[in-house]
Amino acid sequence: MQTIEMTISAQRSPDIGAGRQKPLTAFWSQTAGVVTAMLFAAGVWYGIPQLDAPARSALIVFGITLGAWVFSRLEETVVALAALLVLALSGVIESTAMLDSLGHSLIGLMLASFIIAAAANATGLSQWLAATVVRRARSVEQLCYWLTAANLVTALFIPATSARAALMAPVFLALNQRLNEPRVGKVLALVFPTAILLSAAASLTGAGAHLLTADLIAQLGDERLDFLRWLTLGLPFALVSSFGSTWVILRLFLTQSERRQALTLESGWAKGSETVTPEVSRSKQYYVLGVILTMIGLWATTNLHGLDNSLVSVLGALAVTWPG
Known part of the structure; x- marks a missing residue:
């Protein structure tokens, strides 16, 4: 019996040691990679003085990017995007030239905004917003107004009406199923698309046509409409x-008693229990929300920091897709 216990403990000890060694190995590997990158950067910067600063910076970024592609587990696209952003932020290339290969920098803005919208949907942030709206509503009329407000908020960071329609479709279907009121369902079916279309005017990124309009106005020689200016107008x-x-839809299709009808959503979805996620997922929601708010703040203060809207969008897309 003693022999068996000693054998089991002897067999278990390597597993425990291996489990402890894995984090240490990863830590030292990452540390070695960072130190190697710093030594390479210092060697290029001080070892090739005949090159000007932009050329040395480009060579450093290229070498570190190549090393990350070969030796790290990061996605190649993420590494390339990070390198491109470093070149733009350091002034080696113009921020507008960063996305010229797409035909126009506004296309990069749209693509990055779609990535951020997908991150908001994948982390459940959009569903959390919808559930918060439903919990605050005490009547059918309040529900419609809160849903209108929610669509107005999504117009600030979701770049197309079709994307917001796809985002709100599950909310409409869930509400229509749980309310089980045909007349109220008809009103919701009108409120959702109307609010999605009209609220798009609030933001420069509310619809793709806004970006084209702003660019056309700038080409005609008039003022350049940035995010804050468009928001003001x-x-x-x-x-x-x-x-x-x-307001008009509610009064055309519902009576006063129907508008003031108390909501009887007793499901966990309405109370928010279905949106309660593990701590990791909730922390991801807060992280994506922080990225979105930061982007909106940077968009609104372009005149202060000088960062192009497309560059800010790509930074946000990189932030929400970075591993971990």
Whole structure:
């Protein structure tokens, strides 16, 4: 019996040691990679003085990128995008030239915004927003107004009406199923698309046509409409038209008693229990929300820091797709 116990313990000890060695090995590997990159950068910067600063910076970024492709487990696309951003932020290349291969920098802005919207959907951030809206509503009328407000918020960071429609479709289907009121369902079927279309006017990224319009105005020689300027012009119209349309729809298709009807959503989805996720997922929601708020702040203050809107969008896309 003693022999068996000693054998088992002897067999278990290597597994425990191996489990402890894995984090240490990963730590020392990462540390070695960082030190090697720093030594390479110092060697290039001080060892080739005949090259000017932009050329040395480009060579450093190229060498570190090549090493990351070969020796790290990071995705090649993420590494390449990070290298491109470093070149743009360091002034080696112009931020507008960073996405010229796509035909226009606005295309890069749209693609990056779609990535961020996908991250918001994948982490459950959009579903959390919808559940929060439903929990605050006490009547059918309040529900419609809160849903209009939610669509207005999504217009700030989701770059197309079709993308927001795809985002809100599950919310509409769930509400229609749980309410089980044909007349209320008809109203919701009108409120959702109307709010999605009209609220798009609030933001420069609310629809792809806005980006083309802003670029056309700039080419014609008039003022360049940045995110803050468009928000100043478009948000009042979006507020009045969205909530005004909801007000009209409610009074055209529902009676006063139906509008004031108390909600009886007793499901866990309405109470938010279905959106309660593990701590890791909730932390990811907060992280993506922080990235979105930071992007909106940078978009609104372009005149202060000088970063192009497309560059800010690509930074946000890299932040939400970076491993870990």
